[in-house]
Amino acid sequence: MKRRSFLTTAAAAGVTLAAPRLSLAQNTRVLKFVPQANLSSMDAVAGTQYVVRNAAMMVWDTLYGVDSTITPKPQMCEGHEVNADFTVWTFKLRDGLKWHDGEKVTTRDVLASLQRWMVRDTMGQRIKASLDALEAVDDRTFRFRLNKPFSKMLFALGKSNAPMCLIMPERIAKTDPFQLIKEYVGSGPMKFKADEWVPGARAVFERFDGYSVRQEPASWSAGGKKMNFDRIEWIILPDSATASAALQNGEVDWWENPISDVVPLLKRSANIKVDIGDPLGNIGTLRMNHLNPPFDKVAVRRALLMALSQTDYMQAVAGEDQALWKICPGFFTPGTSLYTEAGGDLLKGPRDIEGAKRALKEAGYNGERIELLVPVDVPITKAEGDVTADFLQKIGMDVNYVAADWGTVGTRRAKKDPVDKGGWNIFHSWHAGADCINPAPYTALDASGDGAWFGWPKSDAVQKGIADWYAAPDLASEKAAADAINKASFENVTYIPTGFFLQYTAWRKNVSGIVKAPFPVFWGVEKA
Amino acid sequence: MLAYILRRVLATIPIMAVVGLFVFSLLYLAPGDPASIIAGDQASPADIERIRVALGLDRPFLIRFGAWVWDVLRGDLGTSIFTNMPVTTMIGQRIQPTLSLMAITLVLSLVTAIPLGVVAAWKQGSSIDRFCMIISTAGFSVPVYVIGYVLAYVFALDGFELGIGFFPVQGYTPIQDGIRPWFMNLVLPSIALGMVYMALIARITRATMLEVLSQEYVRTARAKGANQGSILFVHALKNAAVPIVTVVGIGFASLIGGAVVTESVFAIPGLGRLTVDAITRRDYPIIQGIVLMFSFVYVLVNLGVDLLYTLFDPRIRY
Numbered sequence: 021m022k023r024r025s026f027l028t029t030a031a032a033a034g035v036t037l038a039a040p041r042l043s044l045a046q047n048t049r050v051l052k053f054v055p056q057a058n059l060s061s062m063d064a065v066a067g068t069q070y071v072v073r074n075a076a077m078m079v080w081d082t083l084y085g086v087d088s089t090i091t092p093k094p095q096m097c098e099g100h101e102v103n104a105d106f107t108v109w110t111f112k113l114r115d116g117l118k119w120h121d122g123e124k125v126t127t128r129d130v131l132a133s134l135q136r137w138m139v140r141d142t143m144g145q146r147i148k149a150s151l152d153a154l155e156a157v158d159d160r161t162f163r164f165r166l167n168k169p170f171s172k173m174l175f176a177l178g179k180s181n182a183p184m185c186l187i188m189p190e191r192i193a194k195t196d197p198f199q200l201i202k203e204y205v206g207s208g209p210m211k212f213k214a215d216e217w218v219p220g221a222r223a224v225f226e227r228f229d230g231y232s233v234r235q236e237p238a239s240w241s242a243g244g245k246k247m248n249f250d251r252i253e254w255i256i257l258p259d260s261a262t263a264s265a266a267l268q269n270g271e272v273d274w275w276e277n278p279i280s281d282v283v284p285l286l287k288r289s290a291n292i293k294v295d296i297g298d299p300l301g302n303i304g305t306l307r308m309n310h311l312n313p314p315f316d317k318v319a320v321r322r323a324l325l326m327a328l329s330q331t332d333y334m335q336a337v338a339g340e341d342q343a344l345w346k347i348c349p350g351f352f353t354p355g356t357s358l359y360t361e362a363g364g365d366l367l368k369g370p371r372d373i374e375g376a377k378r379a380l381k382e383a384g385y386n387g388e389r390i391e392l393l394v395p396v397d398v399p400i401t402k403a404e405g406d407v408t409a410d411f412l413q414k415i416g417m418d419v420n421y422v423a424a425d426w427g428t429v430g431t432r433r434a435k436k437d438p439v440d441k442g443g444w445n446i447f448h449s450w451h452a453g454a455d456c457i458n459p460a461p462y463t464a465l466d467a468s469g470d471g472a473w474f475g476w477p478k479s480d481a482v483q484k485g486i487a488d489w490y491a492a493p494d495l496a497s498e499k500a501a502a503d504a505i506n507k508a509s510f511e512n513v514t515y516i517p518t519g520f521f522l523q524y525t526a527w528r529k530n531v532s533g534i535v536k537a538p539f540p541v542f543w544g545v546e547k548a
Numbered sequence: 549m550l551a552y553i554l555r556r557v558l559a560t561i562p563i564m565a566v567v568g569l570f571v572f573s574l575l576y577l578a579p580g581d582p583a584s585i586i587a588g589d590q591a592s593p594a595d596i597e598r599i600r601v602a603l604g605l606d607r608p609f610l611i612r613f614g615a616w617v618w619d620v621l622r623g624d625l626g627t628s629i630f631t632n633m634p635v636t637t638m639i640g641q642r643i644q645p646t647l648s649l650m651a652i653t654l655v656l657s658l659v660t661a662i663p664l665g666v667v668a669a670w671k672q673g674s675s676i677d678r679f680c681m682i683i684s685t686a687g688f689s690v691p692v693y694v695i696g697y698v699l700a701y702v703f704a705l706d707g708f709e710l711g712i713g714f715f716p717v718q719g720y721t722p723i724q725d726g727i728r729p730w731f732m733n734l735v736l737p738s739i740a741l742g743m744v745y746m747a748l749i750a751r752i753t754r755a756t757m758l759e760v761l762s763q764e765y766v767r768t769a770r771a772k773g774a775n776q777g778s779i780l781f782v783h784a785l786k787n788a789a790v791p792i793v794t795v796v797g798i799g800f801a802s803l804i805g806g807a808v809v810t811e812s813v814f815a816i817p818g819l820g821r822l823t824v825d826a827i828t829r830r831d832y833p834i835i836q837g838i839v840l841m842f843s844f845v846y847v848l849v850n851l852g853v854d855l856l857y858t859l860f861d862p863r864i865r866y
Contacts, residue, residue: 058825060585060630060631060825060829060831061586061630061631066586066587066599067586067587067588067591068587068588068589068590068591069585069588069589070588072588140595182588182590196602198595198598198599198601198602199599199602199603200586200630200632202632217631217633218641218642218817219628219630219631219633219638219825220817220821220822220825221815221817221821222817255718255719255815256815257718257815258812258815259812259813259815261697261813262700262717262718262812262813262814262815265700265701265704265705265717265718266717266718266719266815268705269704269705269716269717271716271717271718271719397828424579425580425828426585426828427579427580427581427582427584427585427828427829427830428578428579428580429580430580430584430585430589431579431580431581431583431584432579432580434584434593434596434597449589451590455590463590463591463592464590471592471594473590473592473593474593
């Protein structure tokens with residue numbers, strides 16, 4: 021039996037549900053939520069896993085938040101002052117901020133948290149590199165003094181991309197930034213119940229009565245984070261058919277990421293609402309190793325661009341539902357201000373298999389075996405890997421399909437060795453659209469060679485574009501920089517975008533207030 | 549007897565040492581490590597390397613192995629790399645669901661499989677025999693997860709609108725929160741998990757009973773006018789018990805393996821799921837702790853089986 025048909029059958033049950041029965045998730049003060057993955061740790065500074073970030077955002081607050089227009093807004097801060105050349109930034113905390121243990125939030129905590137975050141985050145590292153002083157003015161006021169202008173400070177402090185600038189008590193923030201924290205005291209709207217945490221099965225969050233809610237309306241990570249639940253229980257259900265059945269049966273209230281196979285069934289259920297979860301979606305990626313032949317030659321990489329069909333990838337990843345995907349001949353998130361298709365012509369129009377074959381020959385491809393790493397335990401990368409294997413064979417490449425789990429691929433892709441010594445040629449991943457809205461959180465865009473993300477692309481033009489974006493004083497200059505980055509990235513083929521896709525989220529109809537956002541927003545959600 | 553038990557318990561020490569060395573070596577040689585998983589997909593190679601160093605994963609094999617053995621000898625199975633929880637605490641959180649699942653499965657399997665096997669042997673070649681064997685063949689052939697999904701469809705989601713969908717689809721309720729919800733959560737998983745076990749026991753019971761029923765003392769019992777029930781369940785079954793008990797013991801290993809799948813399908817937070825999660829994340833201390841524990845339990849089960857032999861067959865002496 022095929023996986024899809026099996027899942028469909030297994031998930032079909034609730035649609036024909038005869039009579040409602042006493043639901044386990046009926047308590048209106050308790051929300052039962054099925055996250056995208058297991059919550060294996062709680063440190064969104066040391067790690068970049070989205071599921072960890074999503075949980076951490078309830079427990080720890082940020083100095084600034086970013087709203088649905090990607091505009092930074094004050095959150096823990098009352099406001100800020102900045103000098104004319106963006107080198108002196110002074111912030112003041114709101115009055116009355118408290119930790120979950122009842123202690124007051126002070127600038128000592130903030131400074132320790134910033135120090136830890138600046139080691140791990142790319143924007144933080146830029147700030148740290150030009151830092152003359154980070155100092156406490158008083159218990160509620162602190163100041164950055166920089167030796168170079170940094171106009172994007174508020175976005176850096178408020179972005180929801182991991183590593184996030186989460187503010188922790190000083191004693192926790194002093195943890196080595198490369199080790200996971202061991203205590204989970206924050207100042208966010210929910211307390212983490214470490215005593216009820218059963219990793220791999222359940223995580224519990226309890227409302228923090230001492231939370232000081234802002235008066236503005238909530239918008240993504242900005243505004244008033246008003247919690248309408250006493251408890252939020254994360255139920256880890258790794259099996260999609262089980263999660264689907266649990267939602268239909270009313271045993272859970274909200275499933276963050278239903279796989280596309282079961283979405284048609286959920287849509288037919290009278291008690292379930294299904295909608296796009298994250299409007300910024302995801303960009304699929306085919307990542308080549310620029311150190312190993314044949315992809316050390318730019319002409320070989322460009323030959324792939326001629327024949328690669330994003331449609332094939334997106335149909336494999338997101339299915340036939342065209343509301344879920346689109347062609348994306350660009351590196352930035354479609355629908356956002358920096359999106360551009362400059363230089364992306366080779367990815368458009370009819371695919372040219374014969375042309376690619378000729379281009380490969382002319383580029384000197386000598387029939388080297390392509391080591392294609394495919395994490396088969398992740399449906400998205402498995403689908404991408406299958407399409408790539410087929411596509412490379414069509415253009416005459418010799419492919420070795422290496423099926424492995426994500427943990428194995430995650431380690432092997434870090435090897436810079438030649439293929440015959442354990443190296444690799446291609447792997448797949450995808451980037452959340454929220455990480456691709458601009459160059460700051462966009463690790464995969466970097467083309468600095470040795471220091472770049474896996475594959476280690478090197479392009480001075482891309483790096484210049486990124487530097488120009490950081491220095492850009494206004495949106496027009498930022499757009500110009502994005503055009504240059506996009507064009508240079510295609511010229512160098514730092515990686516190949518395989519398309520833009522969205523994912524659904526599903527919830528019981530007695531739950532309201534769920535908004536489209538790059539992460540599950542729990543504030544403002546209610547249950548009848 | 550006591551000396552025998554003591555000898556067998558002491559014999560577990562070298563077994564555990566070999567298991568420990570084997571598991572540690574296997575994990576050391578296996579590709580992948582937890583640093584890249586902690587760091588997440590977007591982390592840079594340099595960050596991953598720093599995390600590896602911070603976790604001590606760059607240390608040589610012998611140093612890591614020595615440190616682990618030293619901790620184990622002091623009763624410390626280590627701490628989870630991800631959650632910072634002691635492995636013993638994590639195992640403690642998960643042991644009740646798994647023990648409950650296994651206990652109900654065991655009881656359910658024994659009370660159905662043994663009568664099934666006995667009746668099949670008694671009515672050898674009849675339609676009852678064929679029916680029993682079809683059931684046991686199906687139990688062997690259909691994967692646990694298929695049985696699990698079908699049971700959930702019919703008895704939890706009321707797939708055929710028969711009004712019998714009164715079981716929860718997933719989860720586990722601790723026994724201290726009420727016997728009824730505890731039991732209701734475990735009925736479907738136990739049936740799913742128990743099918744293979746039941747099939748195994750039913751088949752071995754039938755085969756052994758067929759041999760025993762052809763013995764002369766059975767004919768003698770019949771000649772003396774003993775009733776059929778007494779012949780089957782007192783005289784014959786007791787003498788057929790040794791191979792059945794052996795299979796029950798051996799089947800315990802398959803029960804552990806099946807629990808991994810069953811716990812995933814029904815989202816039961818037991819040791820099976822903990823094992824899978826730990827392997828996926830390369831959480832070495834947990835994997836090592838669980839394998840050690842399961843090995844120890846398996847050795848104890850085998851010891852229990854050996855001791856049961858003396859109960860069923862007084863000729864056996866240790």
